[in-house]
Amino acid sequence: MRTNLFRNLKATAAFLLLSAPIAFAQDGGVSSVSELDKAYHNWYNLDAKQDKVPGVSVNRAYSELLASKQPKKKVVVAVIDSGTDINHEELKGKIWVNKNEIAGNGIDDDNNGYTDDVHGWGFLGNAAGENIEYETYEYVRLLRKYAPKYKNVTSTQGLSEQEQKEYNTYLTTRKNFEKELDERLKTKANLDGFGEVLNYCEAVIGKHLGKNTYTVNELKAISTSDAEVNKAKNWLLQKYSQGFTPESFRAYKAHIDKYVNYHLNLEFNPRTIVADNPEDITDNKYGNSDVVGPRADHGTPVAGVIAGIRGNGVGVDGIAENVEIMVLRAVPSGDERDKDIALAIRYAVDNGAHIINMSFGKDFSPQKNFVDEAVKYAESKNVLMVHAAGNDGKNIDGADNFPTKQLLDGTRASTWLEVGATSKNLDKTFVGEFSNYGVQNVDLFAPGVDLVLLAPDNKYDKMDGTSFASPVVSGVAALVWSYYPELTAAELKDVLLQSSVKYPKLKVYYPTEDPKNKKTTKFSTLSASGGVVNAYEALKLAEQVAQKKSL
Template sequence: MTQILLCTFLGVLVGYPIPTHAAYSFSPTIWQENNEVRVNGADLEGDYPSERILCFAPEADPDDLKCFRPDSKSIKQWTRTTIVFTPAANTPPVGFLKVFIMEDTDVCTNGGCQVLKQQTEIVIGAYKAHPYIVDIIDRETGVKTGNITREKTYEIRGFRFGDDVRDIYLGIRKIAREDIISWTYSTIVFRPSQEYEVSDGLRVQNAAAKSNIFTVNIVDTISNDPYSHLQFHLSDMRITDAWKQSQGKGIIVAVIDSGVDTNHEEFRGRIWGNPDEVRGNGRDDDGNGYKDDVDGWNFVSDSGELTPMSSHGTAVAGVIAAGKNNAVGVAGVAPEAIIMPLIVSNANGRIVGEDVIEAIHYAVDNGANIINLSMGGPGFTTDFNPAFTSSIQYAAEHNTLVVIAAGNGDILGQQEGNAQGVDLDQNPKSPVCNRNDNRWSIGVASISREGEKSRFSDFGLKCIDLAALGEGVVTTSFYALSEGGVSYASVSGTSFSTPVVSGLAALVWASKPGLAAWQIRDILIRSGDPLNDPTIGRKPDIIAALTEAGRTAAKPPLKPATPTIPPETHDAIFPDIPSLHPYESAIRWGKETRVLQGYPDGTFRPDRTVNRAEFLKIVLEADPSVDVSGETKETGFPDVDESAWYAPYIRYARRTGIIEGYPDGYFRPEQTVNVAEALKISYRALGVSTIDTGGEWYRRYLTHAQYNGILFSNDLNIASNMQRKDVVWVVWKLMGGK
């Protein structure tokens, strides 16, 4: 008969285990994660249904009950004859399933009989519950991981592990008990001391059974750098075997970016130095046009000050050349390569195209073997700028390999944090698509560890050659500008798949220094593994590339058979405007149309600023239909000399509504014109339609200019002064210049 225990409603009295009542049963008896268990019986409610409870009694300690009331979220159904529930996470691994109900019972004593409310214990039967692994945490970094490396500490999180130390399995092998640091019901901490082969996953054994299989990768120790086991871009490509042949020694890689933390211990002794420049004397000792460019140059501030503007450049440099086996941080792909830091990006990531072009020439002229450009247009359909092409050609013709990021998707997607890659065959971007000969550069896309194109990565058969891991790349950071002041970080983007390829190129080139830049490119691509998506190129195979380099005979540096500029245009149009000048096409047009001429000494002076009166004259004379000779009505501006050469132009512009002057009634003809003013005047003067997009008065003109490639660089500050080269560029573009 059913055992009766006297108790109050709130206190459950338990005694010794009793046999299962024949009228009750349940299934299944062995529980997996999220199994539904069904209990059947004659009476599972008693006389007081609201007071019934479902309990689990551990086999090791039957008095330590875990109980649940009918309103528990674990209980799906409870009727008089049926209970359906999902075992809770704190269910003991091995034990008895019990139900307690309240019943009215006649109790008789010498004083007579009475009906008492008493608790009835129903032992349904014995069960076993599997443990379940939820996550594995790398204790050194605090992040989730799917990789196990010897001598690294990990924490397994889950439930039903039990309170007693049991076993952890990697495949069919047990982890040594002495490697288990702690074991609780929901966490296990361990530190494997042995090497393990590739396994089919990690499992935990409790007192009942083994857990679910948690997929892990067995990662060999890459170096003694504490975070190197998280550098999957290294572990996934047999980098340790490659290092036996080459570590990039002596190869100079120019990182044209936001700056590199030259104080970072990962680059100690491997920041490029200009041997002919004397530090701090304020002179251009080597005559290269840059004063005190001891370790590189800042093209934003036009100085030798190299404090990084953001962490981006330091992260890029770390992927390429962080030191290895120095017992700190991470390892670089080419840990003995030399980094040349060149700054072109400000703190907001803004880059002026002309600075990049100048930096490329600087890198080439100062001995860089490889140039890393982890940059690209913001994601507009008009991100291609032909001005970069001649500088990339310049690098190729001087035996420098340029490695360029594909780009990180469309502009709106980037703003929403969900960018989708741009088809570069349809909407090419700069600088990755600036090549008239594929041998000039390597375009790099981003892939996942599984070899699939990253959602954000741009792609295209014409511009992309190789793809490397660009998701969760662990590398160096600039502590002063990083969140939390850390010196290492996990980053994603084609900005970080690109330096992987730059590092690989350094390894190959160092192994066979006599090869030409175009041969290094050819070897990396030819020896790479095909990917499922041909629009992202191939995945590099560094061992195959080193082998191929070893049997490749050196050939001369690349000299394009066909010049990219027609022969008749090779003569400089001005002494200070060489044929490869990025603004050459616009300036040539300005000279030929007489819109903007040179100075009496024959020079053009492209960087000289232009005042408002000069700019108005230039724009109006660009339109052959404009005639200011008959303008006699005074301008109405008190600061305009009506007898001055520029007065007729101001009269015409005011009469036709091109200009209005400032709110105080002045025109300020001698004041330097800024970008915002120049766009408004030129758009109105040349009759180019715009749409009111709201915002500041200049927004409609700036938006049109950015989307239609009117500015040489979309990163020009609207408040910056217009220089002669930008004046002729804007007018040329608005007049249909290509």
């Protein structure tokens, strides 16, 4: 999934007339939440009526419904993601431990096929401890696979039915590749040119001041007759006035370089590290016990939404208290492999997960059958699956977005929830401008805009994305299930949908980042339930359902 980790770079990109991603976790976060806008602290836990903020009423649920109750079950939520900082101070005591495995002894003590899997498993590495950080996009892999056979083919005449499908896939992937590579190369060229000017101006000012670092006020205070210095000063001040910072620019430039060097590089193939056949699901003896990996910047905030320690006065309050996070590292920077996701789902199910959070996605799924079989397996074992709808601002009723609850055999997974993202503004901007939607394929919405979340190394950052709306739903599901374990996964799903808070009169902008294409619709038309998940209402309805079951 093209996750939204760089939203605060939009101001930087704006002056270059570039299209930036939506939310970058700049500079790895900050050491204290006090450094971030207090208006966004824990707003997803708030209540629309009591707090005048359209969160999911978690605080109200604890104070009014759960104060005199004790949870009945510890709920395990598997987070299939990029890796998670299991040592973050806000996740202490919240990381799942495989009690049947002895850490570091090099033996598969519980005979589950995974050696030293104390907190989960990493499907992006090898036994030597080497890990994949970057990957290409799936359509780049498909283009690389089919180009040798079809690059000189001009028609489907003489091709078998299977070859026609492959040829059409080749044409689609080539078109996508050429379009995106062209866009990224143009952006890179603009950034490279701008960077040269920036470096020159910084060097001029640094030489004049006799130091490499300086404040904007020091820059403004420069008084000189030197034309070169004045030109550099005025250029920098103009950019600063437009929201530019050198740090955000360089972070965005590094982000674009990743596209060119890794995601869209036909010659790049990091899978040699794993040394498996990604098209063979039976070739499954790979990976390692490293659940943190080289990029825990995405799984850490996801885990924090679900399980961050509540009420410790440190920073982020997670949603569910009686919960543990099983960490499954299967999502690189780039597109995940179907096989890794399928095996991660099966690992979660076989090792006791009750809920699986999946904050990732892509446009092509060549081994969808692997994932479908794993989804059906999870469904058969009473596991709830929660998936982020994606950040493309599109209607996924008519566009591919994998993985999906729609299976190849024509059925739909009955224990799957697809989640879009909302903001704290109960107005036309209520739905995240990036959020995918669909009255058939998106089940409900949850807060996913301007969330203050955990970042690796005991840090925090403000982030956006359906990636973070999904764990809001997973957290509410875990909270409800911990008090009402008698509910089945399908019943829990229905409870969350039926109890979701509706805003029947609210008109919102269709998600799109195109400022010239702002059209409105009723919020109720963007998902199957027409609502936002709500812990308070879900717990009340769960009580009713549980009482009926006990009769």
